[in-house]
Amino acid sequence: MKNERKHDLLEQFPLLKSMAAKNTVLWENTNWVKQPETSLFTMQEVKEAEETLQRFSSYLKVAFPELEESNGLIESDILEIPAMKSALENKYGVLIEGQLLLKSDHALPISGSIKARGGIYEVLKHAERLALANGKLQVTDDYERLASAEFQSFFQQYTIAVGSTGNLGLSIGIIGKKLGFNVVVHMSSDAKEWKKALLREKGATVVEYEADYSVAVEQGRQEAELDPMCHFIDDENSKDLFAGYAVAALRLKGQLENMNIPVSVTHPLFVYLPCGVGGGPGGVAYGLREIFGEHVHIFFAEPVASPCMTLGLMTGLHDAISVEDIELDNKTEADGLAVGRASKFVGKVMETYISGCYTVTDEELFTSLGLAIDSEKLFLEPSAHAGMFGAIRLSQKGQHYLAQRGLTKHMAQATHLVWATGGSMVPDSMRATYLAKSRDLV
Known part of the structure; x- marks a missing residue:
């Protein structure tokens, strides 16, 4: 970005100065509306995704025996974490009004993350789509058939490719190889070695890059375009990914009802989602706003070195601006969030949907990691701990937001939901390394 343009942006958006200095910020989205709409996506696509997943439930039970108990449903529990709430309050000297809950996507079956x-x-x-087009399947069939040698052989003709910092690649690699596809995962320099090793163990081809996430995605996209038998899963632009993530909102509604947790003007729901390129949190946020309307308040959480969604939404430039443009280095231990340029598709949808974004330091992530283990015997990977700071940022910097929305008097009845995006697949050796780093900080 030219210095003149950078100067103009800093003048127009004063918060950029704090972001450029790697200070933690809370950005309030002034484009938020009570009844958001978008022409880029519909709830019908979410419902179709839920129906597709239901058709595959019999296959998933056979392919992944751990899904037998849930009847083929890939879903996570909501946990109460009162000891973590107290630990955070004591550590950071804040009062978190209301209850603190955890959406435990770190423990999702098959690949252990929101992906x-x-x-x-x-x-x-x-x-x-391939099986239907080739006359090998009808939607009325029992999809358990897909676990047969016949279908394994059929899918081996095709390749699936994806660019990833880690968790998306894991989910694609595990399910893709299980079905029989060839899988190629283009991984950025931020990807952890254990994730690459696990993918190779599953039979996927891993292509490594010294550059960051955006380069890995672009290279993967270009290579896939040259192969008519290859389907590229585009984390920046895929509506199918977005729909799959949004299914979580349909299920969350029932989970909260089963826990007798109301969502209303007097019982606001706050949801904190770690954000990289934006697909996962964007899909969840879309579904939640469509279901709960103005009574759910959604904040995306990003590292101070990689606040690409905050930057894109604040300036309205979306993917036309990167964190490097404000001289941030995009280097963070939160590998899944190490993204320099946000998805334009997700950013455009989110313009009127989310309440805002906030940033966290790596030190905070590791401090929270230690607190969660000590207080709740709960392990999440560092990037997932970004969600733990939503209620803290609101207490520290969000009084204007709460007052403007008329929420201040209702906060005692608020529900704060931290979306735990990954962690259960992390090997013991890596967990020990993370914990040691946490102990050093504390």
């Missing part, structure tokens, strides 16, 4: 929804759904939908 188990969108990523697995897109692969399943692609497999269904």
Whole structure:
């Protein structure tokens, strides 16, 4: 970005100065509206995704025995974490009004992260599309048939490719290889070695890059375009991924009802979602706003070095601006969030949907990691801990937001939901490394 343009942006958006200095910020979205609309996506696509996943439930039970108990449903529980709430309050000297809950997507079956929804759904939908088009399947069939040697052989003709910092690649690699596809995962320099090793163990081809996420995605996209038998799963632009993530909102409604947790003007719901390129949190946020309307308040959480969605939404430039343009280095231990340029598709949808964004330091992520283990015996990977700071940022910097929305008097009845995006697949050796780093900080 030319210095003149950068100067103009800094003048227009004073918060950029704090972001450029790697200070933590809370950005309020002034484009938020009570009844958001978008022409880029519909709830019908979410409902179709749920129906597709239901058709595949019999296959998933056979392919992944851990899904037998849930009848083929890939879903996670909501946990109460009162000890973590107290630990955060004591550590950071804040009062978190209301209850603190955890949406435990770190424990999602198959691939142990939020990507188990969108990523697995897109692969399943692609497999269904191919099988239907080739006369090998009808939607009225029992999809358990897809676990047969016949279908394994059929899918081996095709390749699935994806660019990833880690978790999306894992979900694509695991389900893709299970079905029989060839899988190529283009991984950025931020991807953890254990994720690459696990993918190779599953039989996927891993292509490594010294550059960041955006380069890995672009290279993967270009290579896939040269192969008519290859389907590229585009984390920046895929509506199928987005729909798969949004399914979570349909299910969350029932989970909250079963826990007798109301969502209303007097019982506001706050949801905190770690954000990289934007697909996962964007899909969830879309579904939640469509279901709960103005009574759900959604904040995306990003590292101070990689606040690409905050930057894109604040300036309205979306993918036309990167964190490097304000001289940030995009280097963070939160590998899934190490993205320098946000998805334009997701950003455009989110313009009127989310309440805002906030940033966190790596030090905060590791401090929270230690607190969660000590207080709740709960392990999440560092990037997932970005969600833990939503209620803290609101307490520290969000009084204007709460007052403007008329929420201040209702906060005692608020529900704060931290979306835990990954962690259960992390090997023990890596967990020990993370914990040691946390102990050093504390």
